[in-house]
Amino acid sequence: MSEAVGTEFSGQRHPGPALGPLAIVFTAVFILGLLPVTAVGGMPYFPGPWESSQTIDTFFRLRPGAALLCAFIQFGAAIPLGLFTATITSRLRFLGVKAAGAHIALFGGLAASAAIASSSLVLWAIAQPGISSDTTLTAGLYYVMYALGGPGYSVPLGLLIAGVSVTCWFYKLLPRWICVFGFVLAVFGELSWLNLELPKALFLIPLTRFPGFIWMIAAGFALPSRARTRPVEVQ
Numbered sequence: 001m002s003e004a005v006g007t008e009f010s011g012q013r014h015p016g017p018a019l020g021p022l023a024i025v026f027t028a029v030f031i032l033g034l035l036p037v038t039a040v041g042g043m044p045y046f047p048g049p050w051e052s053s054q055t056i057d058t059f060f061r062l063r064p065g066a067a068l069l070c071a072f073i074q075f076g077a078a079i080p081l082g083l084f085t086a087t088i089t090s091r092l093r094f095l096g097v098k099a100a101g102a103h104i105a106l107f108g109g110l111a112a113s114a115a116i117a118s119s120s121l122v123l124w125a126i127a128q129p130g131i132s133s134d135t136t137l138t139a140g141l142y143y144v145m146y147a148l149g150g151p152g153y154s155v156p157l158g159l160l161i162a163g164v165s166v167t168c169w170f171y172k173l174l175p176r177w178i179c180v181f182g183f184v185l186a187v188f189g190e191l192s193w194l195n196l197e198l199p200k201a202l203f204l205i206p207l208t209r210f211p212g213f214i215w216m217i218a219a220g221f222a223l224p225s226r227a228r229t230r231p232v233e234v235q
Helices: 019-037 053-062 064-094 101-126 135-149 151-171 176-196 199-222
Strands: 003-006 009-013 226-228 231-234
Touching: 019 064, 019 199, 053 064, 053 135, 064 101, 064 151, 064 199, 101 135, 101 151, 135 151, 151 176, 151 199, 176 199
Parallel strands: none
Antiparallel strands: 003 231, 009 226
């Protein structure tokens, strides 16, 4: 079966925020939140999940202020991601999408936003006075934070990207290269689930996260904001 959708976009404008600027704001705030805990903000920098419990504890004892600032900014980054998700899925439905992909994208994007917010709140808790005096507690909370902000973020982000990219491929709403780019990122995102069992799969998380910023900005600016006026067959 097929249904009629449009190839030209000169109808009513979608009543919602501009997607491109939302994607840029999310990217900027997210990256800004990383700076205090990297070498840019001072040493030692934020420990990776492969570090020892002592190394993790040392960071939070020496740089609690940097961790608090990171948590504060990263929590804020969850807001534009949630707004981007709500807006892009609303835009898809406005453009005539009736497929499940829009709802998959909504679930993935809101879950990714919740993961960022939750991870930031756990980081905020670790940085509170007295917590780092208990190495075991600090390490335990750190791994909860990492699980939420690592695969807990990249897996649902992959669903957001997949839901939009697959839908836009069949409905011809985005340039093909953006859709293909999204397919690749979505695969990386779902495979990053393996990191919970295989530490060497860690590389899949940044391969989803950072190119994902580029995809969001590209899709945000390329997705039409006006309704279609001429039909095309969608299989």
